[in-house]
Amino acid sequence: xxxxxxxxxxxxxxxxxxxRTGLTMLGIIxxxxxxxxxxxxxxxxxxxxxADISAMGINLVTVSPGAKMSGGFRTTGVTTLVPDDAxxxxxxxxxxxxxxxxxxxxxxxxYQQKNASTTVEGGSDEYPLVRGWRLASGGFFGPEQVRQAxxxxxxxxxxxxxxxxxxEPIGRILRVNRVPLEVIGVFAPKGQTSSxxxxxxxxxxxWTTGLRRIIGAKHLNSVLLSARSAxxxxxxxxxxxxxxxxxxxxxxxxxxxxxxxTQREVAEAQEAATLLMMTxxxxxxxxxxxxxxxxxxxxxxVSVLERTREIGIRMAIGARSRAVMWQFLGETVVLTSLxxxxxxxxxxxxxxLIPVAIGWPTRVTAAPVVVSFLFSAAVGLFFGxxxxxxxxxxxxxxALRYE
Amino acid sequence: MSNDVVRVEELRKVYDLGEVQVEALxxxxxxxxxxxxxxxxxxxxxxxxxxxxxxxxxxxxxxxRYLLEAKxxxxxxxxxxxxxxxxxxxxxxxxxxxxxxxxxxxNVELPMLYGDVPKTERRKRAVESLTAVGLGERxxxxxxxxxxGQQQRVAIARALVNRPAILxxxxxTGNLDSRTSVEILELFQRLHRxxxxxxxxxHEPDIAEYCSRQIHFRDGELVDDRLNPHVRDAAADLAxxxxxxxxx
Ligand SMILES: Nc1ncnc2c1ncn2[C@@H]1O[C@H](COP(=O)(O)OP(=O)(O)OP(=O)(O)O)[C@@H](O)[C@H]1O
Ligand SMILES: [Mg+2]
Numbered sequence: 324x325x326x327x328x329x330x331x332x333x334x335x336x337x338x339x340x341x342x343r344t345g346l347t348m349l350g351i352i353x354x355x356x357x358x359x360x361x362x363x364x365x366x367x368x369x370x371x372x373x374a375d376i377s378a379m380g381i382n383l384v385t386v387s388p389g390a391k392m393s394g395g396f397r398t399t400g401v402t403t404l405v406p407d408d409a410x411x412x413x414x415x416x417x418x419x420x421x422x423x424x425x426x427x428x429x430x431x432x433x434y435q436q437k438n439a440s441t442t443v444e445g446g447s448d449e450y451p452l453v454r455g456w457r458l459a460s461g462g463f464f465g466p467e468q469v470r471q472a473x474x475x476x477x478x479x480x481x482x483x484x485x486x487x488x489x490x491e492p493i494g495r496i497l498r499v500n501r502v503p504l505e506v507i508g509v510f511a512p513k514g515q516t517s518s519x520x521x522x523x524x525x526x527x528x529x530w531t532t533g534l535r536r537i538i539g540a541k542h543l544n545s546v547l548l549s550a551r552s553a554x555x556x557x558x559x560x561x562x563x564x565x566x567x568x569x570x571x572x573x574x575x576x577x578x579x580x581x582x583x584x585t586q587r588e589v590a591e592a593q594e595a596a597t598l599l600m601m602t603x604x605x606x607x608x609x610x611x612x613x614x615x616x617x618x619x620x621x622x623x624x625v626s627v628l629e630r631t632r633e634i635g636i637r638m639a640i641g642a643r644s645r646a647v648m649w650q651f652l653g654e655t656v657v658l659t660s661l662x663x664x665x666x667x668x669x670x671x672x673x674x675x676l677i678p679v680a681i682g683w684p685t686r687v688t689a690a691p692v693v694v695s696f697l698f699s700a701a702v703g704l705f706f707g708x709x710x711x712x713x714x715x716x717x718x719x720x721x722a723l724r725y726e
Numbered sequence: 727m728s729n730d731v732v733r734v735e736e737l738r739k740v741y742d743l744g745e746v747q748v749e750a751l752x753x754x755x756x757x758x759x760x761x762x763x764x765x766x767x768x769x770x771x772x773x774x775x776x777x778x779x780x781x782x783x784x785x786x787x788x789x790x791r792y793l794l795e796a797k798x799x800x801x802x803x804x805x806x807x808x809x810x811x812x813x814x815x816x817x818x819x820x821x822x823x824x825x826x827x828x829x830x831x832x833n834v835e836l837p838m839l840y841g842d843v844p845k846t847e848r849r850k851r852a853v854e855s856l857t858a859v860g861l862g863e864r865x866x867x868x869x870x871x872x873x874x875g876q877q878q879r880v881a882i883a884r885a886l887v888n889r890p891a892i893l894x895x896x897x898x899t900g901n902l903d904s905r906t907s908v909e910i911l912e913l914f915q916r917l918h919r920x921x922x923x924x925x926x927x928x929h930e931p932d933i934a935e936y937c938s939r940q941i942h943f944r945d946g947e948l949v950d951d952r953l954n955p956h957v958r959d960a961a962a963d964l965a966x967x968x969x970x971x972x973x974x
Pocket of ligand 2 (some may be wrong): 775776959
């Protein structure tokens with residue numbers, strides 16, 4: 324009996340009872356489809372994160388007040404970062420190119436009858452350079468306006484659309500916390516970050532304006548800075564860290580009251596979370612696949628019993644134990660592999676549908692398709708072994724007598 | 727000796743049912759020569775099927791020796807027996823034992839599948855074999871589209887396709903009406919004339935009349951063994967029968 328004979332017999336046998344074959348495969352199909360689509364979702368999210376950091380500039384470093392916490396969460400409401408820190412970084416860290424004091428709050432922006440809840444960010448005149456953001460129209464504020472805490476703002480595309488619609492926004496006055504701000508520029512649209520934050524939903528003001536006029540505070544929420552080049556990022560972090568340690572009088576070995584996070588670290592933390600999620604769901608799906616395998620074994624045991632007479636006939640005309648073994652093993656492996664193929668196709672289909680249906684990015688790669696297909700074939704091999712063995716060790720004369 | 731296809735010596739078969747032991751064969755010694763057409767007769771439960779199953783290497787004797795073509799098969803391993811069944815023995819059953827979801831020609835191909843015959847040759851030989859039993863036209867039919875007699879012919883074609891040393895048939899006409907039975911016997915006689923060695927179990931003395939030798943079992947013992955001086959000619963009997971509706 325050649326491999327082609329084994330496969331031919333298996334396909335013949337499976338095609339005899341299509342409903343049963345389909346139902347038996349269902350567990351495998353769903354398991355594989357789940358693995359393929361979940362991994363595609365994860366890959367899509369990771370690819371998106373990568374695209375984000377290259378868009379935002381790999382040189383970006385965020386200095387935040389408070390110690391770095393495990394899991395990447397930072398404490399809020401910590402007042403250890405002050406404007407003088409940003410000033411010192413500007414003058415004393417040679418690896419740093421641009422610096423922007425960071426102020427952030429949420430507030431209502433009002434224009435005539437319309438209002439929108441949005442994020443108000445304060446920054447220096449170097450803010451667009453640090454962020455790598457471009458303007459669609461108008462201009463950005465300069466150092467003089469920062470010094471004077473000028474009542475000006477640059478708005479994101481979403482705010483422009485919400486408040487001004489088809490009107491020209493430049494030169495109009497909108498209000499944030501009763502402070503009238505003249506719109507001097509509009510950012511080019513940037514879309515969502517992979518963490519779901521809409522970067523177009525923003526009003527940017529000089530940080531001085533933000534602190535004194537809008538929030539009424541003295542400390543910064545962050546300092547954003549860019550290194551001179553991607554290679555200089557570690558050096559910039561090192562210089563900023565030692566400078567702030569000195570300024571904040573952190574004893575050697577003591578815990579810092581600030582933290583530096585590079586864009587790469589932000590992305591990595593996010594990717595790690597995505598990867599963990601993806602792995603967990605995949606493990607669950609693989610377990611489902613395994614359980615599907617148990618179902619296949621159950622059906623195959625019933626099938627072997629039902630076909631006792633067929634086995635007897637085959638043995639009577641000269642099938643060796645091994646040939647009978649191969650017949651049933653082949654049937655199980657073909658069954659689960661077929662289920663794997665259908666599941667993979669279904670998973671790829673779902674992965675293509677998700678971006679259209681709910682807007683999440685996906686990316687289909689070969690690895691999960693190949694792995695889950697091989698896994699389902701292996702499941703067939705593993706769970707087919709016992710039923711096939713049961714069939715092969717039947718006694719020909721007893722099998723023939725079986726009714 | 728060299729002309730003996732089958733030689734059994736002191737063949738015994740005991741079924742152990744725990745409480746009781748049933749002695750289905752108690753010391754049978756017998757030879758069957760090449761080219762014989764043997765009828766195995768006896769009352770129900772006399773051990774005919776037990777005897778045939780052992781001859782067909784489907785079952786093993788409890789004790790005694792069985793030489794098939796001078797080879798001792800009573801000591802052979804499972805897989806060797808499978809190979810003997812595949813190449814040296816053709817078995818025909820009362821209930822046909824065809825695989826129902828396969829066409830006639832696929833059923834006939836089956837023994838060659840296990841005998842490592844190349845795929846292209848399988849189909850050719852299966853068609854030849856079906857033609858030899860008069861079913862060349864029906865190769866694509868499935869068993870449920872064939873009459874009992876036709877199904878038994880497919881089974882015979884399957885039994886013969888690997889050119890076995892001996893054809894064993896356990897009540898091959900048991901499920902058939904009398905005319906169809908004679909038609910099957912006509913086929914057996916034709917094969918026999920062409921040199922086949924055939925052993926056939928039958929209840930009916932009429933059917934045994936078509937065989938060249940008749941042996942009788944009683945309670946597991948061989949009680950009678952004689953040549954048939956007046957072998958009936960099935961072809962002639964068929965010709966004399968009312969034509970009815972031809973079915974085979
Ligand atoms: N598997 C078995 N287990 C126990 N006893 C059995 C078994 N097979 C056959 N026997 C017994 O062995 C004896 C011979 O049975 P066998 O089937 O050989 O008879 P037979 O001559 O073929 O009868 P029939 O003409 O009814 O087919 C019987 O008494 C039967 O009950
Ligand atoms: Mg019997």
